[in-house]
Amino acid sequence: MGWLIWIILGLVAGVIAKFIMPGRDPGGFIVTIIIGIVGALVGGFISTKLGFGDVTGFNITSIIIAVLGAMLLLFIYRMVKSRS
Numbered sequence: 001m002g003w004l005i006w007i008i009l010g011l012v013a014g015v016i017a018k019f020i021m022p023g024r025d026p027g028g029f030i031v032t033i034i035i036g037i038v039g040a041l042v043g044g045f046i047s048t049k050l051g052f053g054d055v056t057g058f059n060i061t062s063i064i065i066a067v068l069g070a071m072l073l074l075f076i077y078r079m080v081k082s083r084s
Helices: 004-020 029-050 061-083
Strands: none
Touching: 004 029, 004 061, 029 061
16 A cells, blocks of 8 residues: 555544544544554554454455554553553
């Protein structure tokens, strides 16, 4: 996938993940994109290892995997943040 597709997928996944899991999280446009991109990487890695597929482009399966990865990152962030 090209860089532009990763950025767009990251933005979409980050926005959807923040919509599904509302709360006080690191905000802003750039942070949302970063959470989505890293979520796509994490989600793609985990889903590939579990045999569910990977992030291959801008399609519904990739978006779902990226959103689940971004939600996992938000969950981990909140757990770490609540301890401090």
